[in-house]
Amino acid sequence: MEDESDTDEQSRYIVPGLRRGLAALRLFTRDRAVVSVPEISRxxxxxxxxAFRIVYTLEADGYLQRTPHSHAYKLGVNVLSLGFEYLGSQDLLDIARPVLEKLRDDTDASAHMGLRDGTQVVYVLKSASQHRLRSNVSVGTRLALHATSxxxxxxLDTPRAELDRLFEGFEMLQYSDQTPATVQQLVDRLDEHRPRGYVAYRSAYAKGIDSVAAPVRDAQGAIVAGINVSDHESLPIMQEQHGRLKDLVMEAAASISMQLGYRPPARR
Known part of the structure; x- marks a missing residue:
């Protein structure tokens, strides 16, 4: 039990004005973008x-901004920059590693993260399953961008014109009869995946290996990485590609994305 004298000592160092300012900022939420001085007071x-002095100070330092033709306020750019600076300082791999480990445990199959490097995927994280038959992709492996999940x-978000530039003069090698052989075939495949938000493969790159992949987004909504569960087709979870498996992969991708600062647009 905490000694009462210790509590009194700690309270001496609390700055009431700062605490009130932070409390005022916490009144702003996604569903409540504008708050007035009387509301803060109440x-x-x-x-x-x-309340006015708190708001005046926060406005002067760029943490609040007065709305046009009103005495109400919205969050200023300095609040947003504080959050983004913190989120940007978090290493992607540090954020993703425990999420991938949980994904592996939830699926009892191997999970991976890859980054784009030109026309290749570079695998930067792997959480291997304990099965004898399992994915043999290791960290540092480079595989064809157009052919992998x-x-x-x-x-998924890449415009056709950019795809044309990316693969200009590039030989799109075939790894199975499911591999896109042309940019148009790749575009058609992406058009199939995009409404679902994930990519599902059955023996499309390596025979007997199935996978489900989903994109990871940063605070601006750009795709910065991809994750998948990829393992032997005999594993029970691989029979649930468009059910439980895709749910778990998409939840993991969303968790990493949110920790990077991504917030999906509100549904209308």
Missing amino acids: ELKISRAT IGQALL
Whole structure:
């Protein structure tokens, strides 16, 4: 039990004005973008004069911005930059590693993360399953962007013109009869995947290996990585590609994306 004298000592160092300012900022939410001084006064149970001084200070330092033709306020750019600077400082691999480990445990299959490098996918993380028959992709492996599940997940947002530039003069090697042989075939394949938001493969790159992949997005919504579960077709979870498996992969991708600062657009 904490000694009462210790609590009194700690309270000496608390700055009430700072605490009130932070409390005022917490009143702003996704569903409540604009807040007025009287609302701050009422909800924080402080006088209007105190609420005004708090708002005036936050506005002067760029943390609040007055809305046009109004005495109400919205968050200023400095609040957003504080969050993005912190999120940007978090290493992608550090964020993704525990998520991939959980994905492996939830599926009892191997999970991977890959990044795009030109026309290749570079595998940067792997959480291997304990099965004798399992994916043999290791960290540092480079595979064809156009032919792999992570590769196609990385390309889901890429415009046709950019795909044409990327693969100009590039030989799109065939790894199975499912591999796109031309940019148009790749575009058609991406058009199939895009409404679902994930890529599902059955023996499309290596015989007997199935996979489901999903993109990872940064704070601006750009695809910065791809993750997948890829393992032997005999594993029970691989029979649920468009069910439980895709749900788990997409949830893992969403978790990493949110930790990077991504917030999906609100549904209308």
